[in-house]
Amino acid sequence: MIDARYVARVWRRNAVVWTKYWLGSFVGTVGEPLLYLFLLGYGMERLIKEVEGMSYSRFIAPGLILTASMYDATFECTYASFTRMTKQNTYRSIISTPVNLSEVVAGDILWATTRGVISAVLVSALLALLGLLDSPTLIFMPLLALLCGALFGSLAMVATGLARDYDFFTYFFTLVVSPMFLFSGIFFPLEGMSGWAVALAESLPMTWMVRMSRVLAYGRMDPAFFGDIVKSILSILVLFILSVRLIERRLIR
Amino acid sequence: MRKFRVVLGPSPVHFPDDTALRVRGSKVTVGVAMEPYLAVDGLSKSYDGVPAVRGLSFTISPAETYGLLGPNGAGKSTTISCLYGLVRPDAGRALIGGLDVRTELRRIKALAGIVPQDDCLDPDLSVEENLWVYGHYFGIESGEVRRRADELLRFVELADHRKKKVPELSGGMRRRLLIGRALINQPKLLILDEPTTGLDPQARHLVWSRLRELKRRGVTMLLTTHYMDEAQMLCDRLAIMDHGRMSVESTPRELIDRHVGASVVELHAPPPGAARPFSEAGIETHEFEDIVYLFPRDQTPDVLRKLSETGVAFASRPANLEDVFLKIVGRGLRD
Ligand SMILES: Nc1ncnc2c1ncn2[C@@H]1O[C@H](COP(=O)(O)OP(=O)(O)O)[C@@H](O)[C@H]1O
Numbered sequence: 012m013i014d015a016r017y018v019a020r021v022w023r024r025n026a027v028v029w030t031k032y033w034l035g036s037f038v039g040t041v042g043e044p045l046l047y048l049f050l051l052g053y054g055m056e057r058l059i060k061e062v063e064g065m066s067y068s069r070f071i072a073p074g075l076i077l078t079a080s081m082y083d084a085t086f087e088c089t090y091a092s093f094t095r096m097t098k099q100n101t102y103r104s105i106i107s108t109p110v111n112l113s114e115v116v117a118g119d120i121l122w123a124t125t126r127g128v129i130s131a132v133l134v135s136a137l138l139a140l141l142g143l144l145d146s147p148t149l150i151f152m153p154l155l156a157l158l159c160g161a162l163f164g165s166l167a168m169v170a171t172g173l174a175r176d177y178d179f180f181t182y183f184f185t186l187v188v189s190p191m192f193l194f195s196g197i198f199f200p201l202e203g204m205s206g207w208a209v210a211l212a213e214s215l216p217m218t219w220m221v222r223m224s225r226v227l228a229y230g231r232m233d234p235a236f237f238g239d240i241v242k243s244i245l246s247i248l249v250l251f252i253l254s255v256r257l258i259e260r261r262l263i264r
Numbered sequence: 265m266r267k268f269r270v271v272l273g274p275s276p277v278h279f280p281d282d283t284a285l286r287v288r289g290s291k292v293t294v295g296v297a298m299e300p301y302l303a304v305d306g307l308s309k310s311y312d313g314v315p316a317v318r319g320l321s322f323t324i325s326p327a328e329t330y331g332l333l334g335p336n337g338a339g340k341s342t343t344i345s346c347l348y349g350l351v352r353p354d355a356g357r358a359l360i361g362g363l364d365v366r367t368e369l370r371r372i373k374a375l376a377g378i379v380p381q382d383d384c385l386d387p388d389l390s391v392e393e394n395l396w397v398y399g400h401y402f403g404i405e406s407g408e409v410r411r412r413a414d415e416l417l418r419f420v421e422l423a424d425h426r427k428k429k430v431p432e433l434s435g436g437m438r439r440r441l442l443i444g445r446a447l448i449n450q451p452k453l454l455i456l457d458e459p460t461t462g463l464d465p466q467a468r469h470l471v472w473s474r475l476r477e478l479k480r481r482g483v484t485m486l487l488t489t490h491y492m493d494e495a496q497m498l499c500d501r502l503a504i505m506d507h508g509r510m511s512v513e514s515t516p517r518e519l520i521d522r523h524v525g526a527s528v529v530e531l532h533a534p535p536p537g538a539a540r541p542f543s544e545a546g547i548e549t550h551e552f553e554d555i556v557y558l559f560p561r562d563q564t565p566d567v568l569r570k571l572s573e574t575g576v577a578f579a580s581r582p583a584n585l586e587d588v589f590l591k592i593v594g595r596g597l598r599d
């Protein structure tokens with residue numbers, strides 16, 4: 012049902028458009044995590060001497076790498092994909108060619124993933140240059156960003172499949188994305204919190220991502236690592252299939 | 265003209281109107297079969313229980329131009345959308361080039377060109393990029409797609425605007441680009457949904473001339489329109505549909521002859537009862553607002569003589585497809 016060659020053609024369309032504004036796209040995706048790092052990190056370090064045996068900036072750094080990926084993929088598959096699907100009729104015109112709708116959706120998610128990987132590479136390179144992170148396993152961060160981008164791209168695509176208008180995304184960001192950002196262990200350790208809070212955090216895919224990013228950023232294995240990978244891959248599959256269903260229901264009568 | 269051809273062996277597509285003569289007890293079927301390039305059979309589609317297309321059937325021969333005419337809401341766009349997978353029909357089937365829409369959609373889309381009713385150019389791309397990227401969707405490699413794009417930009421007279429962004433284009437330019445884009449895969453079948461709606465006369469004439477050129481090159485075309493002059497000029501055959509059903513189907517000439525006759529006489533704001541003598545003489549009359557239309561057929565000279573004696577304001581003109589359309593669909597507004 013899905014042919015990778017056709018997915019690649021949709022991906023390529025998005026890449027062609029991106030080459031027109033690529034420079035501007037980095038301002039938000041790379042600038043935002045750095046703001047958190049410098050302002051929040053610097054401010055908090057006056058209060059917090061050490062978290063888990065390291066500086067506060069070093070503690071939040073791994074999560075900020077994937078924050079860039081998460082937001083990139085999410086913006087791409089909400090506002091941008093929704094605009095292409097509704098206002099611009101781009102999806103409709105692509106499915107008038109041999110490309111299927113599932114391939115259009117996959118192409119958009121793959122593009123969102125690509126953006127997420129690029130941002131993760133840039134942010135981790137910067138953090139390494141700053142000397143905040145130095146483990147050789149940092150090399151594998153793009154692979155993790157791949158999982159992260161695909162997961163949040165698919166999740167955002169589900170939101171796009173459900174959205175009636177742009178207002179829907181305001182709710183999506185406030186109720187889903189922001190809690191994911193704030194409550195996934197990026198800014199404070201989840202260990203030692205009460206049972207329901209840990210259970211809630213564990214249900215958020217970003218929590219798995221942040222835990223995996225610490226493994227790669229510090230070069231320190233975590234017993235949950237492989238479980239997190241499996242959970243992420245399964246979530247991507249489920250969310251992707253769900254998003255295709257939702258969008259097919261909308262576009263094909 | 266329809267092309268008939270003698271087929272030995274089972275004809276590739278079987279339809280009710282195939283005049284195939286089967287020799288009983290023999291494996292060989294000998295018949296005179298029309299091989300349609302596109303065949304729609306019993307197509308039906310409802311939206312939330314409201315029927316939009318009801319049991320529509322028609323065929324289009326290779327290289328033929330076929331028109332679907334009908335008022336707004338007749339089901340033209342729904343029919344067309346069924347042919348490339350945008351709408352899934354509830355019943356019936358459609359074959360294009362011998363391929364079933366339900367199972368061979370990808371191959372069908374590869375050989376068809378589609379000009380949709382509403383604009384769906386890619387606004388993030390320039391004119392030429394729209395052609396390149398669209399060509400890539402078909403898997404045409406870069407060198408070839410650029411060569412074709414250059415040719416098509418000349419064909420639709422956009423070569424001077426190739427670097428423009430889509431939002432900067434006029435309505436006529438956008439429609440020409442849509443047509444150019446639909447030709448990038450060198451389609452065997454071109455499907456056009458209201459290709460000239462909303463265009464100014466110059467733009468319409470340019471579009472018509474390009475469609476005639478494609479027709480000469482042997483492209484099979486299916487087009488919808490509610491401009492009767494357009495249908496009369498471009499279509500080899502056409503169907504008038506209303507409420508999801510086909511009302512009549514034939515060549516434009518035959519439809520005019522059959523339903524109206526050669527000429528129409530219009531009485532302008534006639535006094536009450538002015539048309540009665542004619543209808544009593546068996547002449548078909550239609551009254552609408554302040555005009556009475558007479559379809560006098562072979563009694564035309566007679567009718568004109570009588571009218572000039574009465575002093576009623578009238579005009580006589582050749583019948584056209586619009587007369588047929590309004591007679592069949594009625595003159596009431598459709599919104
Ligand atoms: N996506 C849709 N959802 C619900 N109703 C629709 C949809 N598309 C068309 N219709 C309805 O189906 C009927 C036929 O529409 P359409 O095929 O667009 O006609 P035409 O192209 O001849 O104007 C109309 O009554 C229209 O309101």
Ligand SMILES: [Mg+2]
Pocket residue numbers: 340341342381457
């Ligand atoms: Mg229509």
